[in-house]
Amino acid sequence: MVTVDDYRSDFENEWCPGCGNFGILEAMKAALVTLGLEPHQVLVVSGIGQAAKTPHFLRCNAFHGLHGRALPVATGAKLANHALTVLVNSGDGDCYGEGGNHFMHAVRRNLDVTLIVHDNRIYGLTKGQASPTSDLGMPTRIQPEGTVSEGFNPLAAALALGAGFVARGFSGDKAHLADLIVAGVRHKGFALIDVLQPCVSFNPIHTHGWYKQRVFDLAGEGHDPGDWSAAMARSRQWGDRIPLGILYEEQKPTFIDRIGALEKGPLIDQAAVEFAL
């Protein structure tokens, strides 16, 4: 039986003490154990950033790629071997900034990967520039008069793009987040879990306490994840009350389902065909 210990990495964790990333890491481990997956059965792909260091702090197969480019790597890996269980850890800058185009198109592909965005609303690893999800007007070292772009709403965007699994978690509620990850991995198709994550070093606004006061579980309010319009309305709810949970879920054919050549099984396992002109 796989246990959380199996996922413990010897590699020294490099995050700041108190960072929300730790909660996400623990929730991932718990979810993988719940799913009964062993470390060698899991591939975690990431980009570059604090969030993207996650796979080093787990024991599993890992591809820690370029800033912004985790999703295309995951797509390629799935094309090659769709038997893989692929999770992607990305940051708000990684995924919605540098990697924004891949995010849009990964949703369209409905690729069967679980995308966990560590949304700390800041560029952590590069020391505190605004990210796409930073609030309009938030001052940073490089935006001393505050940011001048409107904050990006990942949940609304994913819904508008047609995502089949859209959820929000909070790093401060590990059990709930673990449940979301389990549901995301079980969902056949692209699953987005945007995680509210305090950055103790660079985001003085969205602290653990700030979130703690505001978040609530949608499940407790009779939200129907099959209702797209309700999900869209919830995705836009922010401020005093911030919904957590699965906003939307819809089962539809995945990318792999739609490719005839993959009916015979993962490409990597298909027999070679001798070349003939």
Add this chain to the structure above:
Amino acid sequence: MVTVDDYRSDFENEWCPGCGNFGILEAMKAALVTLGLEPHQVLVVSGIGQAAKTPHFLRCNAFHGLHGRALPVATGAKLANHALTVLVNSGDGDCYGEGGNHFMHAVRRNLDVTLIVHDNRIYGLTKGQASPTSDLGMPTRIQPEGTVSEGFNPLAAALALGAGFVARGFSGDKAHLADLIVAGVRHKGFALIDVLQPCVSFNPIHTHGWYKQRVFDLAGEGHDPGDWSAAMARSRQWGDRIPLGILYEEQKPTFIDRIGALEKGPLIDQAAVEFAL
């Protein structure tokens, strides 16, 4: 008084006879005349594609840049001189494929440019590959078994991203389209006009006739462009009836409004400050 003739270019038009692009070109000219703008007062920026050739077929200032990169060029130009009237002509591949990330972030900036997307649901200039707006399952030469990604809905995406002006035109209704362009240019902030455009060479599905049968003007149905949810619902209407017109309009501070340094006027006009350590 400026007339349509002032915008006539000597440069030979390179589009296929019967292409929907001609309607868009004529609508642009008509709109610019209605706006009372002279050719030397207008800058048209484009990427690469059939759509992106538009500025050559007009008489005006033009920057025909890289595939996918029209919006960042327009952003830079506006930063340098926000007195410019900037229109952007882009294709569905140019804007939502290669340039998808810039589209997302241009919306967030609420930059005061008018983006006209010639949405023929195909890569025209490169001879007929699927574009992001191609229907799922549409066969092409390079996707012989049909595309495997869901079609991108630009209007829904723009709304979810917080766009302040979201409209749909049809190249077959030049007068209506011209009105939209006029409204888009007058709108202070980012204006998206996605234009249904038949490609007679590579898109056998979305023909002029196909659209003609289906399109209707939202204005005739009491649609309130101030109602975001109604706009979102309309953005998802497709099939037998396809709405045209301004889906949504909201006035909010533009990118330029939010930058303190630009209060003194366009950067290009501000007096130089002598260097001192």
Add this chain to the structure above:
Amino acid sequence: MGLDRTIVIGGEAGQGIQTVGQLLAAACHGAGFEVLAVNDFESRIRGGHSSIGLRVADRPVSAPCRRIDLLVALDAPSEAVHRSDLSEDGLVLADRAAGLAEGRALSLPLEQMAREAGGKILANTVAAGACLGLLGAPEDHCRRIVRQQFEAKGDEVVDRNIAAFTAGYAATRNAAFNGRIQAGWDRSPRGRLMEGNLSVALGAVAADCRVGAFYPMSPATGIMAHLASLSGRYPLVVEQAEDEIAAANMVVGASFAGVRAMTATSGGGFSLMTEALGLAAITETPMVVVDAMRPGPATGLPTRTAQGDLNFVIHASQDEFPRFVFAPGSPEQAFETMVRAFDLSERFQVPAIVLVDQFFNDSLFTVTDFPPPPKVVRHIIGDADMADPAAYRRFAVTADGVSPRALPCRGKALVVAASDDHREDGHLSETMADRRKMVAKRFAKLPAMMARMRPPETLHPEADLLLATWGSSRGAVWEAVETLREAGRSVGAVHFCDLWPFPAEAAGELFATRPWVTVEQNYSGQLGRLVREQTGLKPAGRITRTDGRPFFAEEIVAGLKETKGLKGPK
């Protein structure tokens, strides 16, 4: 000099000149001639001017010839554009061939004949018939070719085209034409007709490439289109990505997960892939990238040919790492090069780049049958190959720099890779010791990589003067050498397919002892610069062409005459 005819068909995009070209090519090739068909078209779908230049000969031809024997002008501008290249006893065939001397023009009411045969759009087939009549091709043979060409479109289409062909053929079979090919129509075809494009795609499947990811870009799209059309026969998926960055990263992902993968693009797309090239390098993930060159900078001339990316692809991406660069000179070599590129990329776990160009990709060549590709060896290990899978380290230091490569989720061994520099187990490290170890490890591959590089191909290497070239300019250079030698000059040629790691020793031996001139389609003579960087030897001159059209042998001959300060060759 044996048989050598050039037929140019010119018209607007959309007039179907490609069909004419294909019919002529198939008819001539089917009768045993050597054929080359070069496409010349603008970056637009309809209108403008495009042409196909067909060369028919009794010896292999792989470069176009300027002198036109038969010009078929489907519109008036075509006549104007090409007339100056008409040979002395050349003929213009057109609806209304005006302004030419008696006997040099043949006016045929192509459009009217087409209408009579079933529709205006058949004018191209009428023209094909007229050409074949002039060339003296046997009628039955031609009918078979027409039938084959249109078979897939149904009987009605076949019949109308046969009628159109017959009308054209009948109108010219007895016309006077000095270029008529009197004999040789009764042989069986040599090899097969093939686009350069296709040879690249076939090489990829022969190497067991299973994932192709790409973003459309001329002149590379054809490669991926061919690959897509092969995906029914082989275990292969071709995915159109949202941009070139995604395409390149998908290739890395697919390769990391365990299948061979490639992408093809042109220079602009390659620019966007340069970061991913470094990703493949530092994660030591195999990756094959085809760069189909066209003139730049930036969008440049999207549908034309160039050889301007050599230095770029050798140096692309920040910092340094070993890579392979190849530039095949023929479809046969392209096929073999793709097979080698996949093998070497996987064997050494480094990226491999293959340079082709628009001329090569879009031309039809007469290709000899490819030899059966060697058995694919994957250079991959599994748990069974390890003493202790739990101790597996993806970047274990070895004598030759190549670490045994396991795949993720294919056993108990965990595979960890990172784009940051790292320890042997793949986890991040910034220590000087680990960094030095990894830099040394990556570069330790160079000697063995170098040993795999083939020396350049030579033609009369003993000559007093050498022309040095690479990639698809080989054909024109080879032909130029023949011409020059026939004129009594002691000239030879050197063609580099394997360009990086650069075979400096072989180059040094060739170039140290006599003058050499580079022939390439770029401004600065990049091969010359490369040779000098690697050997210190300086070319005596350079012959370049940068206007987007492929070399003619005759301009190389002329270029040599103009090369200043060239001493030596008699």
Add this chain to the structure above:
Amino acid sequence: MGLDRTIVIGGEAGQGIQTVGQLLAAACHGAGFEVLAVNDFESRIRGGHSSIGLRVADRPVSAPCRRIDLLVALDAPSEAVHRSDLSEDGLVLADRAAGLAEGRALSLPLEQMAREAGGKILANTVAAGACLGLLGAPEDHCRRIVRQQFEAKGDEVVDRNIAAFTAGYAATRNAAFNGRIQAGWDRSPRGRLMEGNLSVALGAVAADCRVGAFYPMSPATGIMAHLASLSGRYPLVVEQAEDEIAAANMVVGASFAGVRAMTATSGGGFSLMTEALGLAAITETPMVVVDAMRPGPATGLPTRTAQGDLNFVIHASQDEFPRFVFAPGSPEQAFETMVRAFDLSERFQVPAIVLVDQFFNDSLFTVTDFPPPPKVVRHIIGDADMADPAAYRRFAVTADGVSPRALPCRGKALVVAASDDHREDGHLSETMADRRKMVAKRFAKLPAMMARMRPPETLHPEADLLLATWGSSRGAVWEAVETLREAGRSVGAVHFCDLWPFPAEAAGELFATRPWVTVEQNYSGQLGRLVREQTGLKPAGRITRTDGRPFFAEEIVAGLKETKGLKGPK
């Protein structure tokens, strides 16, 4: 040998060692010493190991020194990491300096003293006080420095830090330390202390740069942060783009519309900008790009230093076009180079690339005051300068290839630019004639560009052996030459700031007559390859460092000894 002290402060990220470094640097600089402070940190925000190496001397210093006179270890690992570099009579200062001989260690309860002064976080200021006490800095002077440093944070913070400083200072003022600086504390500061970063940003504003667009990437972010902080004083907007592609295209857009614009990035971001470089080239739009180098490939070592991108930036982007490449060797030169880069880029309408690196960007240098920049000349025309604005053609062919440049919407002249190749009026053209015209026009600029290139700077150019370098390695090389000459060897040095178009003539003259060795922070010795490509001359050897840390002069000296087959220098 005069005064030369190295003080290293080591600790975890987050312990405030930068503050210690800044206080020491300010105190020493404020008293008239020459100071260099080198930052060494990991790609993480808290924990791990980072250090600041401070060098204090009585003559200019611009490279770090390995030998440590005073090591301040704010945590235990710092002691372990650096102890081997401690000089013979060096001293370790730590909370618990264990395992060292009597007189070589000084244990001070820094944390406890900090708590007494107002809080644990003041430990860094206590340490700074202790250092300054040991170094013999006058107390009043130091207090002024502490006050200045914390002034902006309010009186309370100032008072607590003064208390912390005083505690540390008092504890060591009488301690025995061979490295104490006995005299010279009473002078006025020479020049000012400045990060390399800032010199680049200041050069940009001095050149009237008005738009900066960027995407954060170490080690370039500091440049843009400084630029952003200057945007209040100058007409200047700095925009953070969604990615580097956008940043580069914004720069092109801003420049096209009429203001000077720049971006700064590191190699990975530069990879993403290569396509836009070609856009600037073909639209002949000025553009300045700073590439702040770090070790690669790919993410590599994000916070370390390298000089691995030289060949890449010279060749980046498909096909060929003229461009400028510079690599300044000091903050003064960086300032001037930025001014020149903007001017030359605008004058010739070509992209200009400036190479700096992490060592240069993140270090504090003692900088002499910059000379007033020359008046900015814009090389722009308006309707008034034209006979007929309606006939304006943006790409008019001229003798020197530079077309008069008008701006869009600033007059009746219409400005049309395209990334496809084009006619003189900017509209698309694919004809051979137009293509040739435009290729020739773009390259016609080269001779005049070449004429603007400055020959390399030399030190003892008459020597028997020359060290050749570029960029920020200048300091270490200059120092190595001094050391070698003191030891009686006839060695000189050559530093290239202007790298492309390459000043081949000057290089040829220097290197043809004696052996030369390249010193650079990359694997293959890229400068050596470039010189050979351009002159045929081969370096006698190369001294490289690729582990992400800047050169020490002593390792260059040692490297020279190891250079095989080097004959000549006595």
